Amino acid sequence: MKPLIQNIKYITLLLLLMASSCSTVPLTGRKQIALLPESQVINLSLTNYNSFIKSHKQSTNIRKTQMVKSVGAKIAAAVKSYLKSKGQESLIDGYRWEYNLVVDPQPNAWCMPGGKIVVYTGILPYTKNAAGLAVVLGHEVAHAVARHGNERMSQQIAANYGAQLLATFIQNKPKETQILFQQAFGLGAQYGIMLPYSRLHESEADKMGLVFMAIAGYNPHEAISFWERMSKVGGQKPPEIMSTHPSDATRIEALKKFMPIAMKYYNKNN
Numbered sequence: 001m002k003p004l005i006q007n008i009k010y011i012t013l014l015l016l017l018m019a020s021s022c023s024t025v026p027l028t029g030r031k032q033i034a035l036l037p038e039s040q041v042i043n044l045s046l047t048n049y050n051s052f053i054k055s056h057k058q059s060t061n062i063r064k065t066q067m068v069k070s071v072g073a074k075i076a077a078a079v080k081s082y083l084k085s086k087g088q089e090s091l092i093d094g095y096r097w098e099y100n101l102v103v104d105p106q107p108n109a110w111c112m113p114g115g116k117i118v119v120y121t122g123i124l125p126y127t128k129n130a131a132g133l134a135v136v137l138g139h140e141v142a143h144a145v146a147r148h149g150n151e152r153m154s155q156q157i158a159a160n161y162g163a164q165l166l167a168t169f170i171q172n173k174p175k176e177t178q179i180l181f182q183q184a185f186g187l188g189a190q191y192g193i194m195l196p197y198s199r200l201h202e203s204e205a206d207k208m209g210l211v212f213m214a215i216a217g218y219n220p221h222e223a224i225s226f227w228e229r230m231s232k233v234g235g236q237k238p239p240e241i242m243s244t245h246p247s248d249a250t251r252i253e254a255l256k257k258f259m260p261i262a263m264k265y266y267n268k269n270n
């Protein structure tokens, strides 16, 4: 009987938490559980971002660095304008956008909650131009705006520590919170642990990314060419941008299906 009682406790707690911490993903309207206060997630982001920046070399190529900053700023402006039009601006409260190009051969990029964007030089041969970079940044920024990391941390906390209250968890287990953060945001690669985003999160980030790049003035069709180039990358696939969720073919099909909606935003804004 004990496991049943524990399950009931767990489910009750989960329902209570869900009732108090359900939020809505922009564009898709999906309801999600984001248990952690976003300010807390942004604080964790800052700590991890600062130590990443300190330990990685910034590119000295002025032209490429400028392109990352310029495309990043356009995507950030598009996000703000989209959320404002939907009355969801509060999702980016506390964001202070920063754009970096770091020297690293991996084809990767990410955006942490709070608006801290990092592009690895290893992805530039695949992005090829500003529009290709807009595909990547639109997608990465979408993960942050949709609070996918918060949702993943929440799922992990609920699964592993369901019987404890969340506030107590964060206060009493700073080390565990830090590890969960790194797993949830794909920073685990440095520590030998990685959690690729789920198919659902990838598909949401793809759709939102197309809309953001369209509003920013980039033709969303560029996303198809970009993912076709990425599908030809061989070798071991690191998490996030090279994630196998979904497979390249499935992703490209889904992008094509969503294209008419993205094009409406493109035509309206350009």
Ligand SMILES: [Zn+2]
Binding pocket: 139, 143, 197, 201, 202, 205, 240, 241, 243
């Ligand atoms: Zn992704």
